[in-house]
Amino acid sequence: MKKLSIILVCLIGFFQMVHAATKAEADKAYQENRFEQAIKLYEEILATEGESADIYYNLGNSYYKNKDIAKAVLNYERALLLNPGDADIRFNLDMARNKTTDQITPAHEIFIMTWINALVNLMSESAWASVGIVLFILFLIGAVFYIFGNRIFVKKIGFVGGVICLALSICANICASRQKGELIDRIGAIIMEPTVSIKSTPNESGTDLFVLHEGTKVFIEDNSMKEWKEVRLEDGNKGWVKTKSIELI
Template identity: 30%
Template sequence: MKKILFLLLVIANSISGQNADSLFVSANELYRNGAFEEAIKKYKEIETLDSVSSELFLNLGNAHYKLNKVGPTIFYYEKALKLDPLNTDVKNNLIFAQRLALDNIKEVPKTIFQKFNKNYLQKLSFDEWAIVVVLFSFLTAILFLLFYFGYAPTKKRIYFSTSLFSFILLLFVVFITYNQYNQAKNKKEAIVFAEKTAIRNAPTLNSEEVFILHEGAKVIVLDAIDNWKKIKLADGKQGWIISEEIKEF
């Protein structure tokens, strides 16, 4: 019985993969022919099959860009970058898309560590850092075994020193991986989809308006109450926005 269930699962996954591939080809053909709305529908069908990829979100962003839909364009480019932070096509397209957004939000000056984290450590996702951890674990183990079973004093000293250095690097990489995981898990980002919206100082419609945001603005979600979400901008400004006017990625 278990073998039958396993076989059915394999067949189902295979069919799903074939459907996703055929939908992707069909959607790309619609995109090339200028049928952007229809292409978006096909791409979103693939998304419902849980067959997501950086390329899928890139194409969704491109299709929305062709329709001058700023919010969805930036939203899908950001989703693509989350899956593949090194995708240069997405990065370049995102720069063009951000120029369409009306809000010019300047970031608060970063510390040296924050700059190092953004420019270097965040180039890899926490999944990719986890692979680096595994590699360093194997390297440390091999070097230690070479030290333990070695006979020549000179070689033993070399193996001991390199295994110790590798172990220190392993601890450092584990720390980075844990830090990247926590950031990915706890940092909730979103894109404003409303054409224009008022950000208020409290989660009520009769509260004071503190500033205005437009479609395509990127925000960090800090809290949620009923149908309101507390947001923070890159320049440090905070306020409350109606939940339906943003979309988290």
């Protein structure tokens, strides 16, 4: 009986593997303009294989072609979160955002913060971590030249190069840490309902502050309640929205 159970489990796993959606099948469906089928296949891949910037990007393209702008924005945002340095993802996200009703103007920030954010978003968390490791190895090589070099100029090159590589390695690891933090503590969300009234308090009797439409990005400020979330727009405005009206990036 035990052997039979093991055989059945193996057979089920085999058939699941055989019938699992592949990226090639999903890509073919997309190329043949069978967008609903492509959406189904891409979502199956995400469910079985986990998150992927490429799959989210292709899924966003499929939703965009299928004229579901809110879900297109959601999946482009998810792709960008995993691969913030990808220009194609950013371009398509901007294109989808331009088709949403609410055109929010972001609040001004200090220019140094803009530069820092642009630097952090040049690469993904894994890419920054790899750069940090390479730079630390170069620092160790520089230290070897400085300690064991027989000539003054070799020691100088080792010292200066080592210090620079160490400083850059620290910066790379800080960028990787920030990217990892954004992946773990996700606060971005997309409005998924056609029209949503943002309330002054977390209940139906609250005053309507303003109205948002599907595809608009918000940031969750208060996540302590199950049915309601306090959200902030990119322009700084805040209010309460029902949890069912948004989907986390």
